[in-house]
Amino acid sequence: xxxxxxxxxxxxxxxxxxxxxxxxxxxxxxxxxxxxxxxxxxxxxxxxxxxxxxxxxxxxxxxxxxxxxxxxxxxxxxxxxxxxxxxxxxxxxxxxxxxxxxxxxxxxxxxxxxxxxxxxxxxxxxxxxxxxxxxxxxxxxxxxxxxxxxxxxxxxxxxxxxxxxxxxxxxxxxxxxxxxxxxxxxxxxxxxxxxxxxxxxxxxxxxxxxxxxxxxxxxxxxxxxxxxxxxxxxxxxxxxxxxxxxxxxxxxxxxxxxxxxxxxxxxxxxxxxxxxxxxxxxxxxxxxxxxxxxxxxxxxxxxxxxxxxxxx
Amino acid sequence: xxxxxxxxxxxxxxxxxxxxxxxxxxxxxxxxxxxxxxxxxxxxxxxxxxxxxxxxxxxxxxxxxxxxxxxxxxxxxxxxxxxxxxxxxxxxxxxxxxxxxxxxxxxxxxxxxxxxxxxxxxxxxxxxxxxxxxxxxxxxxxxxxxxxxxxxxxxxxxxxxxxxxxxxxxxxxxxxxxxxxxxxxxxxxxxxxxxxxxxxxxxxxxxxxxxxxxxxxxxxxxxxxxxxxxxxxxxxxxxxxxxxxxxxxxxxxxxxxxxxxxxxxxxxxxxxxxxxxxxxxxxxxxxxxxxxxxxxxxxxxxxxxxxxxxxxxxxxxxxxxxxxxxxxxxxxxxxxxxxxxxxxxxxxxxxxxxxxxxxxxxxxxxxxxxxxxxxxxxxxxxxxxxxxxxxxxxxxxxxxxxxxxxxxxxxxxxxxxxxxxxxxxxxxxxxxxxxxxxxxxxxxxxxxxxxxxxxxxxxxxxxxxxxxxxxxxxxxxxxxxxxxxxxxxxxxxxxxxx
Numbered sequence: 001x002x003x004x005x006x007x008x009x010x011x012x013x014x015x016x017x018x019x020x021x022x023x024x025x026x027x028x029x030x031x032x033x034x035x036x037x038x039x040x041x042x043x044x045x046x047x048x049x050x051x052x053x054x055x056x057x058x059x060x061x062x063x064x065x066x067x068x069x070x071x072x073x074x075x076x077x078x079x080x081x082x083x084x085x086x087x088x089x090x091x092x093x094x095x096x097x098x099x100x101x102x103x104x105x106x107x108x109x110x111x112x113x114x115x116x117x118x119x120x121x122x123x124x125x126x127x128x129x130x131x132x133x134x135x136x137x138x139x140x141x142x143x144x145x146x147x148x149x150x151x152x153x154x155x156x157x158x159x160x161x162x163x164x165x166x167x168x169x170x171x172x173x174x175x176x177x178x179x180x181x182x183x184x185x186x187x188x189x190x191x192x193x194x195x196x197x198x199x200x201x202x203x204x205x206x207x208x209x210x211x212x213x214x215x216x217x218x219x220x221x222x223x224x225x226x227x228x229x230x231x232x233x234x235x236x237x238x239x240x241x242x243x244x245x246x247x248x249x250x251x252x253x254x255x256x257x258x259x260x261x262x263x264x265x266x267x268x269x270x271x272x273x274x275x276x277x278x279x280x281x282x283x284x285x286x287x288x289x290x291x292x293x294x295x296x297x298x299x300x301x302x303x304x305x306x307x308x309x310x311x312x
Numbered sequence: 313x314x315x316x317x318x319x320x321x322x323x324x325x326x327x328x329x330x331x332x333x334x335x336x337x338x339x340x341x342x343x344x345x346x347x348x349x350x351x352x353x354x355x356x357x358x359x360x361x362x363x364x365x366x367x368x369x370x371x372x373x374x375x376x377x378x379x380x381x382x383x384x385x386x387x388x389x390x391x392x393x394x395x396x397x398x399x400x401x402x403x404x405x406x407x408x409x410x411x412x413x414x415x416x417x418x419x420x421x422x423x424x425x426x427x428x429x430x431x432x433x434x435x436x437x438x439x440x441x442x443x444x445x446x447x448x449x450x451x452x453x454x455x456x457x458x459x460x461x462x463x464x465x466x467x468x469x470x471x472x473x474x475x476x477x478x479x480x481x482x483x484x485x486x487x488x489x490x491x492x493x494x495x496x497x498x499x500x501x502x503x504x505x506x507x508x509x510x511x512x513x514x515x516x517x518x519x520x521x522x523x524x525x526x527x528x529x530x531x532x533x534x535x536x537x538x539x540x541x542x543x544x545x546x547x548x549x550x551x552x553x554x555x556x557x558x559x560x561x562x563x564x565x566x567x568x569x570x571x572x573x574x575x576x577x578x579x580x581x582x583x584x585x586x587x588x589x590x591x592x593x594x595x596x597x598x599x600x601x602x603x604x605x606x607x608x609x610x611x612x613x614x615x616x617x618x619x620x621x622x623x624x625x626x627x628x629x630x631x632x633x634x635x636x637x638x639x640x641x642x643x644x645x646x647x648x649x650x651x652x653x654x655x656x657x658x659x660x661x662x663x664x665x666x667x668x669x670x671x672x673x674x675x676x677x678x679x680x681x682x683x684x685x686x687x688x689x690x691x692x693x694x695x696x697x698x699x700x701x702x703x704x705x706x707x708x709x710x711x712x713x714x715x716x717x718x719x720x721x722x723x724x725x726x727x728x729x730x731x732x733x734x735x736x737x738x739x740x741x742x743x744x745x746x747x748x749x750x751x752x753x754x755x756x757x758x759x760x761x762x763x764x765x766x767x768x769x770x771x772x773x774x775x776x777x778x779x780x781x782x783x784x785x786x787x788x789x790x791x792x793x794x795x796x797x798x799x800x801x802x803x804x805x806x807x808x809x810x
Binding site: 032033034035036038039040041044045046047048049052053082084085086087092095096151154155158159162165166167168258259260261263267268270271272274275276 | 341345347348353354355356427428429430431433482485486501502503504505528530531532534535536538539541542544545688689690691693694695697721728729
């Protein structure tokens with residue numbers, strides 16, 4: 001019951017956050033020079049045609065009036081229509097969002113096992129050869145530009161070896177796994193080192209706590225102490241970092257989706273900004289913000305489950 | 313048991329079906345987006361390329377570019393050149409309804425007169441299209457127009473279903489428009505791909521030969537190149553010059569350079585200093601080693617331009633030349649006029665980075681210190697149309713081989729687009745533009761267009777750089793496909809092997 005009330009409260013708190021996000025996005029889009037209609041009708045349209053269509057879309061109304069209209073529609077669950085495609089923004093999001101979500105979850109699923117294995121290995125033999133190598137590789141992974149690496153992967157695994165597709169999303173679950181493997185792998189390369197560094201240092205901290213000594217002295221095996229005490233205690237800071245990284249993954253989808261021609265939210269976002277497709281940018285930003293809020297909430301709930309002392 | 317057998321059979325059929333579909337599908341990746349399926353709404357490249365597949369026109373062009381009867385079987389033109397009478401053939405829309413003169417009149421009046429029509433320039437002389445009976449269409453003009461027939465072949469002159477558009481309104485074009493061309497929409501995923509399937513009612517019997525077409529949007533040049541090399545697409549629209557050798561060297565893929573009407577040019581703003589001054593324009597032109605620029609940017613794949621009109625257009629004059637490369641002369645010209653050291657701001661979009669570097673170096677060298685201002689395409693168009701720039705560089709193409717529309721777009725100051733928004737306005741050129749449109753005699757038209765090219769080069773309305781072919785990569789599976797100068801894929805007669 002208490003948890004339920006907590007969730008409701010958090011969701012309620014999300015409302016002003018989303019409102020703030022929508023105001024900032026709206027202001028930024030309005031302040032960005034460039035006319036969406038010119039891009040819409042193409043090079044050869046006359047100024048008269050452009051003026052007419054601007055007027056029809058209400059783009060010449062006062063900015064505040066435009067925002068109020070937008071907000072009123074939003075409250076009724078209407079995200080508006082794309083200026084470019086003349087289809088509802090919700091349809092575009094429904095088409096692109098699952099792709100990015102799949103990619104993010106896929107990346108997470110691929111990321112977790114190596115993160116746990118590497119940090120445990122590294123921490124348990126601190127300053128050993130394995131530790132040194134893992135830390136060195138971590139720095140390399142962080143330093144490599146994703147864009148460049150993604151290109152290399154596409155050329156090597158896609159063209160030279162022909163193991164994986166280099167583009168698209170596919171039509172079935174199995175195809176999704178295959179098509180998004182290289183994008184997920186490219187993203188993993190910079191996510192894994194961050195998490196490993198974090199988890200490793202948390203593990204080392206916890207391993208030097210007094211309770212470890214207590215556990216050992218009362219006869220618990222080293223493995224048991226590590227598994228039931230050290231590890232759960234170390235996971236919390238990493239979990240919080242992980243929430244932030246998920247938000248980054250959503251944003252970072254822009255890069256891998258471009259290199260691998262994945263039709264997801266990142267692509268939708270970039271092309272909509274370039275085309276000044278105001279309402280799509282608005283809608284996509286809101287969806288990104290909402291996802292981030294939900295991930296944060298989920299992580300907080302998970303943290304409470306792991307450490308009841310954190311419960312509200 | 314029975315269930316299992318049915319399942320097995322279904323699975324086998326599914327495999328068979330996908331196998332067949334894969335062989336019969338051609339995948340074309342292009343950086344140009346399809347944003348709208350209504351042929352009159354947009355004149356952006358991605359849409360132009362799709363319209364041609366969905367909507368048939370009264371006339372069509374064959375492989376060597378000659379006009380042939382399309383939905384119109386035959387036509388007659390009155391002696392005064394003001395009345396055209398078209399006899400339409402028996403043909404149907406993709407929904408099986410008949411294509412009547414009523415539909416044709418509706419579609420063509422729409423593109424000529426509708427306030428939403430993005431590019432009505434080719435139909436400016438039109439008074440009215442009327443259906444005389446079911447199969448007879450009459451076009452009356454306000455004044456004669458020599459390129460009228462060829463303008464009826466361009467992308468936005470496609471025939472749409474009057475019934476459908478009147479019933480569904482704008483919605484008729486958002487998902488599954490009624491098509492009259494070789495293909496119809498199977499599924500449209502905006503911002504991703506347009507999937508087409510053969511129109512079973514297409515008037516040319518036995519065509520198209522390829523059952524399905526996927527027009528896939530891939531903005532990144534590298535991604536398209538990789539996809540082509542990995543065999544995930546059959547056609548790569550627009551291979552950057554730097555990648556031509558690599559893509560062409562891939563087994564099973566070849567890059568073809570196809571003739572286009574694309575002209576790359578430097579556009580001075582005539583409404584503002586410093587480029588309102590002919591001396592500055594002339595010095596800027598003399599400062600440029602256009603041959604070297606062409607070679608550096610296109611790796612020798614394009615031809616240096618000699619005129620303000622593309623060499624692929626009719627009546628292109630091969631005997632004119634802009635001022636020759638002469639940096640010394642350019643500097644002297646500026647010195648004599650006391651203009652040495654005039655600061656210049658060059659506005660570019662990211663795609664022109666390379667050209668901009670070369671322009672800057674050469675203008676800097678003759679005493680026109682240049683600053684490069686980078687903007688994205690959206691801002692570029694706004695600033696261009698508002699005359700809020702000094703000089704920029706861009707390109708344009710023409711939809712037909714007739715130069716009328718090109719001249720109206722880029723050189724005529726009173727034809728709606730202020731000479732491609734360079735605000736060049738020469739009354740003699742404006743008058744010649746109109747005279748050349750009305751003139752029915754080929755030789756006389758050639759003279760008029762030659763005169764236009766001479767004047768605009770003397771005035772340096774623009775500084776032409778080079779004539780660029782299209783560079784597209786094709787899988788060896790594809791036969792008979794090319795991109796025409798009017799931005800149309802010849803998918804109708806193309807073939808693909810397994």
